Amino acid sequence: MPSASTGASVTTGAAVSAPLAASVPAADSRMAPGGPGYRRMSFALFLAGVATFALLYSTQALLPLLSSDFGVSASEASWTVSAATGGLALFVLPMSALSERFGRRTLMTASLVVAVTVGLLVPFAPSIGALVALRAVQGAALAGLPASATAYLAEEVRPKALITAIGLFVAGNSVGGMSGRVITGWVAQEWGWRVAVGTIGLIAVVCAVAFRLLLPAPRHFTPGSLRPRVLARTVRGHLANPLLCRLYAIGALFMTVFGGVYTVIGYRLGEAPFSLPQGIVGSVFLIYLVGTVSASTAGRLAGRLGRRGSLYLAGATTTAGLLLSLAGSLAMVLLGLVLITAGFFAGHAVASSSVSHTAKEGRAQASALYQSAYYIGSSAGSTLGAVAFHAGGWAGTVAMGLFAVLGVVSITLFGTRAARTAARRVPAPAH
Numbered sequence: 001m002p003s004a005s006t007g008a009s010v011t012t013g014a015a016v017s018a019p020l021a022a023s024v025p026a027a028d029s030r031m032a033p034g035g036p037g038y039r040r041m042s043f044a045l046f047l048a049g050v051a052t053f054a055l056l057y058s059t060q061a062l063l064p065l066l067s068s069d070f071g072v073s074a075s076e077a078s079w080t081v082s083a084a085t086g087g088l089a090l091f092v093l094p095m096s097a098l099s100e101r102f103g104r105r106t107l108m109t110a111s112l113v114v115a116v117t118v119g120l121l122v123p124f125a126p127s128i129g130a131l132v133a134l135r136a137v138q139g140a141a142l143a144g145l146p147a148s149a150t151a152y153l154a155e156e157v158r159p160k161a162l163i164t165a166i167g168l169f170v171a172g173n174s175v176g177g178m179s180g181r182v183i184t185g186w187v188a189q190e191w192g193w194r195v196a197v198g199t200i201g202l203i204a205v206v207c208a209v210a211f212r213l214l215l216p217a218p219r220h221f222t223p224g225s226l227r228p229r230v231l232a233r234t235v236r237g238h239l240a241n242p243l244l245c246r247l248y249a250i251g252a253l254f255m256t257v258f259g260g261v262y263t264v265i266g267y268r269l270g271e272a273p274f275s276l277p278q279g280i281v282g283s284v285f286l287i288y289l290v291g292t293v294s295a296s297t298a299g300r301l302a303g304r305l306g307r308r309g310s311l312y313l314a315g316a317t318t319t320a321g322l323l324l325s326l327a328g329s330l331a332m333v334l335l336g337l338v339l340i341t342a343g344f345f346a347g348h349a350v351a352s353s354s355v356s357h358t359a360k361e362g363r364a365q366a367s368a369l370y371q372s373a374y375y376i377g378s379s380a381g382s383t384l385g386a387v388a389f390h391a392g393g394w395a396g397t398v399a400m401g402l403f404a405v406l407g408v409v410s411i412t413l414f415g416t417r418a419a420r421t422a423a424r425r426v427p428a429p430a431h
Contacts, residue, residue, distance in 0.1 A: 030220065032158045037216040041156065042168050044214035045149055049172025051112060051207035052145045054180030055119050055138060056084050058200045059131075060263060060382075061181035061282045062193045064270050069193065070128040078263050078386040082379040083132045085259070087139030088146075089375035095144040096151070096368030097231050101223055104152035104364075105215055111144030112208040119201035123194040139375075146371040151364035154356040155220045163302060163353040170295040170349045174341075178288025179203075181262075185282010234362035238369055242418070243358055246411050248370050250311065251351045252377030253408045257318060257401040258344040259378040260385025261325075265337070268394050274330055287337050291345035298349035307354050308419075311412045314347030315405050322401045326394065340401075347408070348374070 031038045059066065059080040066077040099107040118138040125131035149169055157165045183203070184196035238244050262285075269276045269284060302310045321339030324332050352370055359366030381404075388396035 028158055030158045031156055031216075032161050033164070038157075040214045041216050042165065044211045044216075045153070045165075045169045046172035046175075047207040047211045047214070048108060048112065048145055048149060049169050050176035050179065051116070051204040051211070052142050053173045053176030054200050054207075055115055055176075055204050056088065056142055057081060057177050057262075058119070058122075058180050058184060058197050059084075059135065059193075061185045061266055061285060062188055062196060063263065064266055064281075065188055065193045065278065066128070066131075070131075072128055073390070074264065074267055075383065075386040075390055076128065078382045079132050080128075080135050081259075081263060082382045083136040084139035084142075085375045085378040085382065087136040088143045089139075089372045089379060091140040091143035092146060092371045092375070093235070093365065093368045096148065096364040099144065099148040099151065099364050100362075103218060103221055103223070104148040104155075105218055107144045108148045108152075108215075109208075109212050111141050111148075112204075112211065114141035116201060116204045116208050119204055120198065122201065123198040143371075146367070146374075148364065150352060150356050150367040152218060152221075154363045154367075156216075156218060159357070162356060163298060163349070164296070166353045166356065167296045167298045167349045170298075170345060170352065171292040174288045174291035174295060174345055178285050178291075181285035181288075182282050185285070186279040188282070189277060189279040231365065234365045235369065238359065238362065238366050241358070243415070244355060244366060244369070246415050247351050247355050247358070248373040249411050250408050251348060251370050252373040252380075253404045253411075254314070254318070254344050254347045254351070255374050255377035256381035256384070256404040257322070258340065259381025260388070260397055260400055260404075261322075261337070261340055261381075263382040263385045264389040264394075264397050267389065269333075273328065274333075284334070284337065287334070287341050290338050291341045294342040295345040295349040298346050298353070301346060302350055302353075307350055308412055308416050310350045311347055312409065314343045314350065315409045315412070316343070318343030318347070318408075319402065319405050322398045322405070326398055 031041060063074065063077040063080070066072070066080060067074060070077070095107060095111065115138050118134055118141060122131065122134050122138070125134055150166060153162060153165045153169065180200050183199060184193070187199050188196040265284065266281050268274070269281050270278070298310065301313070305313060317339050321336040321341075321343060323336070324339065325336030327333060327336070352367070352374075355366050355370045356363055381400075384400055385397045388400045390396075392399070
């Protein structure tokens with residue numbers, strides 16, 4: 001982690017020698033809970049997370065309506081989600097490079113401006129092809145948010161508060177994803193999907209303005225280089241780090257489960273034996289509030305169980321939720337969704353904060369690679385979940401999810417064994 005800016009040096013008079021003065025630790029001027037600017041920063045990034053996820057997944061709860069309006073299948077309608085997350089995955093790394101040069105706050109602001117502008121155009125899409133294209137552009141614009149936000153936090157927040165700060169940003173993601181789906185569900189039931197996505201666009205405008213007014217100016221950012229060779233060298237260094245690669249894979253696999261489940265849950269609940277109306281289906285996404293809690297408490301969970309222990313628990317919780325969701329009872333399906341959501345957000349918060357903790361240089365690129373893998377997982381989950389649902393019903397989607405969770409547990413187990421092997425190789429200190 002780059003060294004923080006320091007305050008005035010501490011002395012005890014002229015008698016203090018230069019070596020002694022140099023050994024006195026400087027005050028850490030980065031933000032911490034209870035300190036100046038921390039609440040403004042937390043709320044600003046919370047709002048950025050709300051806007052990002054509300055826009056990114058604004059069509060997910062509306063897929064049955066899109067299928068009906070445009071006369072397309074579930075897998076074709078799912079591309080309105082996959083295109084947005086795929087655009088984000090492709091552009092997050094280039095956007096992170098721009099943030100190294102022009103600053104985190106500047107890029108996050110520009111990304112939100114473009115994304116909300118496109119969001120106001122989405123309701124006027126004349127065809128499913130045009131809608132998918134607009135969503136891809138919107139996802140590419142939103143790519144400037146995730147990696148820049150985590151890099152901003154890594155630079156401006158003290159290390160001990162980093163997991164909590166990132167957890168609050170992830171909590172904003174869960175609130176945005178939840179509110180976007182719930183609002184669109186009820187609005188669409190009365191006025192159609194076009195008014196619904198337009199409403200989300202207007203909400204995102206408000207969040208974007210408040211974000212720019214509240215976020216403190218960065219104090220510890222140092223502009224980097226845009227030279228392709230420098231960027232390529234940084235990326236190669238991150239990809240050569242086994243721990244970072246494991247974290248990237250874990251993020252992608254967790255999101256594959258989550259994206260698949262929530263892409264097709266509307267189809268399942270709208271069909272027999274449940275046959276729920278669109279507004280009620282949208283309200284199911286209130287379960288995202290569970291993610292808000294689990295993400296914001298991930299720091300305390302990691303403090304008790306360790307990072308790998310937290311990932312094991314997140315995987316076990318997600319697995320239990322997938323199995324419960326197979327029941328024919330609506331109550332059991334909803335309980336399953338609660339556990340899936342809690343496990344996913346806890347695992348995501350721990351994995352993403354571990355990336356920022358592990359990367360000592362090029363944090364924006366390290367975070368960008370995580371976000372790229374994460375949203376590739378989202379795109380894959382949305383598409384594969386719909387295909388699996390078409391082929392084998394809800395059981396097919398659950399089987400896909402269980403396979404992905406098995407990958408998470410296997411990777412974490414491999415990391416645990418690798419850490420134990422490395423610890424045994426460390427020579428004992430000489431006496």
